[in-house]
Amino acid sequence: MTKQTYRANNRSNNTQNHRNAGEHSREETANEKKRPTLIAYQVKSTGEDQTFWTTIGAAWLNKDNFSFSLTLDAIPTDGRIQLYPPKEQEAG
Numbered sequence: 001m002t003k004q005t006y007r008a009n010n011r012s013n014n015t016q017n018h019r020n021a022g023e024h025s026r027e028e029t030a031n032e033k034k035r036p037t038l039i040a041y042q043v044k045s046t047g048e049d050q051t052f053w054t055t056i057g058a059a060w061l062n063k064d065n066f067s068f069s070l071t072l073d074a075i076p077t078d079g080r081i082q083l084y085p086p087k088e089q090e091a092g
Contacts, residue, residue, distance in 0.1 A: 037061040039086050044079040
């Protein structure tokens with residue numbers, strides 16, 4: 001394979017990858033306009049039997065009805081994440 005052929009093939013592959021990435025971004029944007037399927041909470045426990053729940057993001061069911069797209073506004077470093085369906089007041 002010559003350098004010119006390699007460059008042409010590589011350019012074609014890169015273009016295809018960028019197209020796929022763009023399509024995925026449009027899908028996520030459209031998906032995020034829908035109500036979230038799950039709400040992400042950070043759960044942090046203190047030594048005094050107190051637990052603090054903080055909303056940190058949301059998850060949407062993908063078109064395959066199997067996987068989720070997760071968007072987080074924060075990532076806990078010393079806590080855990082729980083996913084729950086939205087409460088009635090959050091959903092409406």
